[in-house]
Amino acid sequence: MAITRASACAKAILLGEHAVVYGRPAIAVPIPARTAVVEVHDAAPGAGIGIVAHDLNRRYQRGACPVDSDGEFMLAAVEGVLQHVCPGRSCPDLEISVRSTIPIARGLGSGAAVSAAIARGIAAHLGISIPQDQLSELVFATECLLHGTPSGIDNTVVCCESAIWFRRGQAPELLPVGGPITLVIGDTGIPSRTSESVARVRRRGEREPEAVEALLDGIGDVVARGRAAIAVGDLQALGRAMDRDHALLQELGVSGTALDTLVAAAREAGALGAKLSGGGMGGCMIALATPQGAAHVEAALLGAGAHDTIVSQIEPSA
Numbered sequence: 370m371a372i373t374r375a376s377a378c379a380k381a382i383l384l385g386e387h388a389v390v391y392g393r394p395a396i397a398v399p400i401p402a403r404t405a406v407v408e409v410h411d412a413a414p415g416a417g418i419g420i421v422a423h424d425l426n427r428r429y430q431r432g433a434c435p436v437d438s439d440g441e442f443m444l445a446a447v448e449g450v451l452q453h454v455c456p457g458r459s460c461p462d463l464e465i466s467v468r469s470t471i472p473i474a475r476g477l478g479s480g481a482a483v484s485a486a487i488a489r490g491i492a493a494h495l496g497i498s499i500p501q502d503q504l505s506e507l508v509f510a511t512e513c514l515l516h517g518t519p520s521g522i523d524n525t526v527v528c529c530e531s532a533i534w535f536r537r538g539q540a541p542e543l544l545p546v547g548g549p550i551t552l553v554i555g556d557t558g559i560p561s562r563t564s565e566s567v568a569r570v571r572r573r574g575e576r577e578p579e580a581v582e583a584l585l586d587g588i589g590d591v592v593a594r595g596r597a598a599i600a601v602g603d604l605q606a607l608g609r610a611m612d613r614d615h616a617l618l619q620e621l622g623v624s625g626t627a628l629d630t631l632v633a634a635a636r637e638a639g640a641l642g643a644k645l646s647g648g649g650m651g652g653c654m655i656a657l658a659t660p661q662g663a664a665h666v667e668a669a670l671l672g673a674g675a676h677d678t679i680v681s682q683i684e685p686s687a
């Protein structure tokens with residue numbers, strides 16, 4: 370029996386989360402150490418499409434109800450890709466296995482990666498290739514189910530698999546990277562619902578529009594400084610941009626004690642900068658380390674209560 374495998378990797382927001390929802394730029398990077406992997410094979414004729422989500426210990430069947438929210442977005446990814454690859458044709462009978470090493474609801478793009486892997490797997494199994502921008506649109510549609518009003522940065526970086534400069538409504542740019550960047554991610558272990566943190570910022574903006582606009586503008590400036598630092602490989606300047614971004618996100622009200630504790634521990638252990646990454650209010654933080662200092666930062670994060678750590682390297686662009 371032919372099995373088709375496909376995957377998609379995690380992502381982290383390096384600079385600019387939340388402000389990106391309001392039209393400011395942001396920088397996101399792929400995290401290849403964590404992936405969602407899908408296997409697709411033909412099912413018995415008439416079986417329809419089933420998804421086995423191994424990490425959730427659940428099985429979902431297309432067309433069957435009721436479905437929980439995890440099943441809902443996986444089945445939405447299936448629907449999206451079917452409409453794209455076989456409009457008007459009879460539905461194939463497929464069994465899809467999903468496994469992921471990306472923690473769920475930690476700001477690392479688990480949902481986007483699972484959707485992208487499902488879409489890639491089905492399309493490849495049917496012998497059809499989906500252009501990257503169309504794949505990203507399919508994943509964006511499933512992100513809307515999960516997050517309500519996503520900016521589009523998660524689906525874009527997960528489908529591009531490169532460091533990107535992203536601005537809502539504009540074509541993403543591949544980010545010029547002047548030198549290697551070593552990141553250490555610390556997971557607080559606390560689930561972070563992006564829709565909730567985005568709603569919190571929206572409510573605050575309704576109450577205090579001028580203060581929130583000023584914070585979002587401040588984040589936009591920091592992202593621009595970060596881009597310039599990345600282009601020339603200036604890690605000190607990038608670290609300062611990350612520290613400033615974290616301070617602005619704290620003021621915005623989306624950090625929390627666990628995130629602040631890990632950020633402080635990373636800086637004490639010699640990180641050049643550290644900040645929350647993703648929606649905040651739990652989830653993950655990200656620290657900039659030297660290649661030699663990464664293990665020390667990782668140990669400090671675990672010592673300060675991190676549930677898990679990931680070390681990831683961004684290579685200079687050619």
Ligand code: MEV
Pocket residue numbers: 382385386387388389390476516518519520521522523563567647648
């Ligand atoms: C999600 O990774 C980052 C946020 O800016 C939300 C979004 O951009 O959709 C918090």
